[in-house]
Amino acid sequence: DQQVKQNSPSLSVQEGRISILNCDYTNSMFDYFLWYKKYPAEGPTFLISISSIKDKNEDGRFTVFLNKSAKHLSLHIVPSQPGDSAVYFCAASGGAQKLVFGQGTRLTINP
Amino acid sequence: DAMVIQNPRYQVTQFGKPVTLSCSQTLNHNVMYWYQQKSSQAPKLLFHYYDKDFNNEADTPDNFQSRRPNTSFCFLDIRSPGLGDAAMYLCATSRTVSNQPQHFGDGTRLSIL
Numbered sequence: 001d002q003q004v005k006q007n008s009p010s011l012s013v014q015e016g017r018i019s020i021l022n023c024d025y026t027n028s029m030f031d032y033f034l035w036y037k038k039y040p041a042e043g044p045t046f047l048i049s050i051s052s053i054k055d056k057n058e059d060g061r062f063t064v065f066l067n068k069s070a071k072h073l074s075l076h077i078v079p080s081q082p083g084d085s086a087v088y089f090c091a092a093s094g095g096a097q098k099l100v101f102g103q104g105t106r107l108t109i110n111p
Numbered sequence: 112d113a114m115v116i117q118n119p120r121y122q123v124t125q126f127g128k129p130v131t132l133s134c135s136q137t138l139n140h141n142v143m144y145w146y147q148q149k150s151s152q153a154p155k156l157l158f159h160y161y162d163k164d165f166n167n168e169a170d171t172p173d174n175f176q177s178r179r180p181n182t183s184f185c186f187l188d189i190r191s192p193g194l195g196d197a198a199m200y201l202c203a204t205s206r207t208v209s210n211q212p213q214h215f216g217d218g219t220r221l222s223i224l
Contacts, residue, residue, distance in 0.1 A: 004153070032209070032210045034212055036215075042217050042218075043115070043215035043217045044201070046213070089154075098156055098159065098208060099156065100153075102153055103152060103153045104151075
């Protein structure tokens with residue numbers, strides 16, 4: 001039973017445009033959500049997080065939105081740059097659950 | 112200035128031959144985690160240490176053990192590796208278990224011959 005789902009295995013976006021990565025979760029006890037970025041042959045790197053008391057958190061080009069009623073979060077990257085090409089994982093924790101990861105979305109930024 | 116260091120980056124072992132993977136951290140974090148990640152799948156938590164307290168996930172096979180001799184180091188021991196244990200093994204650390212980002216090493220890719 002997958003508690004955190006990233007339904008798009010891949011996404012292709014033109015440089016300079018907005019990239020929107022989506023994530024859904026099923027466990028209503030989750031109260032802390034994160035996005036990680038992973039380059040090949042490297043470990044995941046923490047990008048941005050959001051607590052369930054907020055619905056938006058922004059850090060430079062990265063913004064995470066949380067819709068608790070829909071159990072949905074998204075990561076917006078604007079403007080997208082070639083160095084943003086990577087696999088993005090969303091993750092959630094809360095209640096008795098440690099961090100649970102989605103399966104990842106491979107983002108490709110085209111020049 | 113890597114903060115979570117995993118050694119080796121690549122490990123090859125024989126079927127059934129015990130293997131140990133190593134992780135060290137310079138962050139002085141209380142919690143250290145071990146994850147298993149197979150191709151195109153989400154990282155799966157095996158266990159974690161909060162200081163010296165060991166916490167095993169319910170579905171982690173008995174074949175997997177861990178040791179944390181001090182704050183900085185944590186080891187993953189696979190007693191009798193099977194072909195299904197070939198994967199990337201990721202170590203991570205965090206200050207506490209709740210509402211804190213985890214910081215990952217670059218992983219050890221384990222191959223079983």
